[in-house]
Amino acid sequence: MRILHFSDIHIGLGLRQIPVADWLGKRLAGGFNLLRGRSHHFADAARKTLAIVDLDRELEPDLVLCTGDLTALATHAEFEAARELLDPLSDDPRFVVTPGNHDVYTRPTVREGRFQQYFEQATRTDLPDLRTDGAWPLVRLPAEDVAVVAVNSARNNLLPWRSSGRIPGVQVDGLEAALRDPRVAGRFVFLMTHYAPCRADGSPDTKEHGLRNVDEFLAAASSIDRGALLCGHVHDVFRQRIDDFSGEVFCAGSATYEGREGVWVFDRGASGTWSARRGRWTGEGYELDAEASPVAGQETAAGKRAGS
Numbered sequence: 547m548r549i550l551h552f553s554d555i556h557i558g559l560g561l562r563q564i565p566v567a568d569w570l571g572k573r574l575a576g577g578f579n580l581l582r583g584r585s586h587h588f589a590d591a592a593r594k595t596l597a598i599v600d601l602d603r604e605l606e607p608d609l610v611l612c613t614g615d616l617t618a619l620a621t622h623a624e625f626e627a628a629r630e631l632l633d634p635l636s637d638d639p640r641f642v643v644t645p646g647n648h649d650v651y652t653r654p655t656v657r658e659g660r661f662q663q664y665f666e667q668a669t670r671t672d673l674p675d676l677r678t679d680g681a682w683p684l685v686r687l688p689a690e691d692v693a694v695v696a697v698n699s700a701r702n703n704l705l706p707w708r709s710s711g712r713i714p715g716v717q718v719d720g721l722e723a724a725l726r727d728p729r730v731a732g733r734f735v736f737l738m739t740h741y742a743p744c745r746a747d748g749s750p751d752t753k754e755h756g757l758r759n760v761d762e763f764l765a766a767a768s769s770i771d772r773g774a775l776l777c778g779h780v781h782d783v784f785r786q787r788i789d790d791f792s793g794e795v796f797c798a799g800s801a802t803y804e805g806r807e808g809v810w811v812f813d814r815g816a817s818g819t820w821s822a823r824r825g826r827w828t829g830e831g832y833e834l835d836a837e838a839s840p841v842a843g844q845e846t847a848a849g850k851r852a853g854s
């Protein structure tokens with residue numbers, strides 16, 4: 547079994563293509579921000595997104611997971627472009643996506659449920675009875691001993707310089723219940739959300755940029771025996787161990803940010819052990835590192851079970 551994980555493609559269409567009526571408050575600030583220098587980091591985002599679709603074709607993974615920030619300002623035009631670039635993945639049953647803060651950039655986008663309208667298929671769950679907050683938590687059961695569980699940590703920040711996230715309490719409770727549910731418990735869990743629980747060096751993110759209730763989130767995930775936490779938002783590709791999670795954290799950073807591009811690919815070996823490989827942008831396409839290494843935490847879990 548194989549899983550491809552990417553994040554933060556940030557498809558932006560430039561300021562001229564945003565309708566004048568959309569130029570209100572936050573979006574104006576966001577637009578200026580982009581003008582001031584953010585957008586050039588993502589200048590080649592479309593080509594790199596097409597390369598992810600090529601990589602999917604080449605690797606034929608069983609699932610493709612995206613941890614949000616598909617757009618820059620959550621406009622209809624950006625969502626349409628993101629869907630088109632990802633085609634045919636956008637409506638592929640193997641595709642799972644959770645929104646990032648840029649996908650819920652303004653209050654109207656949240657009110658409209660715009661993200662879900664564009665990615666209805668990719669936010670589908672196998673266990674609807676476990677949802678506590680709209681589509682979340684989302685659960686996919688792609689194989690007997692594997693589960694993908696996703697929560698939405700993105701929210702609309704009223705102040706343009708703030709980009710912090712919070713998982714609503716009902717979802718945190720839902721996550722805890724979903725992970726303990728007999729249909730999910732005991733499987734290898736890929737827990738996915740937009741916000742990273744730490745930065746590349748393992749230190750906590752800042753209050754203005756990070757996940758505000760990261761402790762609650764990790765406490766809800768404490769029943770995971772074997773698993774990996776997949777995220778984005780921090781535009782660095784990294785893997786890290788943290789004290790409050792039994793598995794390993796994989797941040798896919800941004801697949802399109804100039805000079806920092808990356809993706810993760812997970813493979814389950816014959817012994818049932820999961821390994822991870824990083825994918826790198828070559829200038830022409832994505833290429834996987836030759837060496838794969840085991841996802842950390844699997845042996846401790848086995849040891850814990852044997853010792854108990």
Ligand SMILES: [Fe+2]
Pocket residue numbers: 554556615646648779780781800
């Ligand atoms: Fe991002």
Ligand SMILES: [Fe+2]
Pocket residue numbers: 615646647648740778779780
């Ligand atoms: Fe983000």
